[in-house]
Amino acid sequence: MPEEPLIAHSLAEGYLYLMATPCASCGQGPLKGLDARVVSETERSVTVAIATRCAACQSDTTKVFLLPGGLGIEEKGEAAIVNPTDEPSRILDxxxxxxxxxxxxxxxxxxxxxxxxxxxxxxxxxxxxxxxxxxxxxxxxxxxxxxxxxxxxxxxxxxxxxxxxxxxxxxxxxxxxxxxxxxxxxxxxxxxxxxxxxx
Ligand SMILES: [Zn+2]
Missing domain, CATH: 1.20.58 (Methane Monooxygenase Hydroxylase; Chain G, domain 1)
Structure with a gap:
């Protein structure tokens, strides 16, 4: 059953979410974010799937993120900006x-x-x-x-x-x-x- 995508302000926020989220299989973790792949793209938003592996039990999953503001990457070589808006995160408390x-x-x-x-x-x-x-x-x-x-x-x-x-x-x-x-x-x-x- 496909999960609802997680709404993030940037791809970087998606990776940080994985770092802070326990593994669904073993309850431990952390989940390591591997490669990200763009699933779909509209004029404004991007949906990406990030492959993850649990550092404890090695189980593989994929987390899907909807990025209404895009990937959040500026120029090559720049540091990633997690959230350029004043809105607090919706996925990390x-x-x-x-x-x-x-x-x-x-x-x-x-x-x-x-x-x-x-x-x-x-x-x-x-x-x-x-x-x-x-x-x-x-x-x-x-x-x-x-x-x-x-x-x-x-x-x-x-x-x-x-x-x-x-x-x-x-x-x-x-x-x-x-x-x-x-x-x-x-x-x-x-x-x-x-x-x-x-x-
Ligand atoms: Zn695990």
């Missing part, structure tokens, strides 16, 4: 973005290739920006209940609400270089994106 931030920051700290590490830094900064898009009430330092899509995130929030402090996320964000500066330096090096893609 505030807690998942915070987990992704942590995962990617950790990967960046272990990465020995400088360009690759910088790419991961861009990804991490964007995860924080995505998490911050869910905080709609200026007087509330914590995210609204609509910012949670998964029980795992709700549990994490109950266990450690301080990790969801907007002020804390903004502080973390200010420690990272600005998006424009990071993009410029990546663009100058014209290296491969961190995820693979077949056009």
């Amino acid at each position: 505030v807690g998942q973005w915070i987990v992704l931030f942590r995962m990617i920051t950790e990967a960046a700290s272990k990465e020995t290739d400088k360009t690759q590490a910088r790419h991961l830094g861009i990804e991490a900064a964007q995860c924080l920006e995505e998490a911050l898009k869910f905080y709609d009430d200026v007087d509330n330092d914590l995210p609204p209940s609509e910012a949670f899509f998964t029980d795992a995130s709700r549990e994490r929030f109950r266990g450690a609400p301080e990790q969801f402090s907007r002020r804390r996320l903004i502080d973390l964000r200010t420690k990272l270089p600005s998006m424009a500066a990071m993009r410029a330096s990546v663009s100058a090096r014209k290296k491969k994106r961190w995820w693979r893609r077949r056009g």
Whole structure:
């Protein structure tokens, strides 16, 4: 039975979704996004299928994403922009973005290739920006209940609400270089994106 496509702001957001989603077969993961293939394309939106493999049980699946704003790729060699809009993600909730931030920051700290590490830094900064898009009430330092899509995130929030402090996320964000500066330096090096893609 074909699943409903997941709506993402870019192909990069689709790959991040896979990183944060447990495997349907074994409940573990992470799912590794392999190649993406365009399934259909209209004037505005693109539907892509991403082949995935579970890192734990090795089972293969395909996840289909509808990208109303297109693939989200600018120029070759540019860093991928996860979500150029102010709209929060529809597939990853505030807690998942915070987990992704942590995962990617950790990967960046272990990465020995400088360009690759910088790419991961861009990804991490964007995860924080995505998490911050869910905080709609200026007087509330914590995210609204609509910012949670998964029980795992709700549990994490109950266990450690301080990790969801907007002020804390903004502080973390200010420690990272600005998006424009990071993009410029990546663009100058014209290296491969961190995820693979077949056009
Ligand atoms: Zn699995």
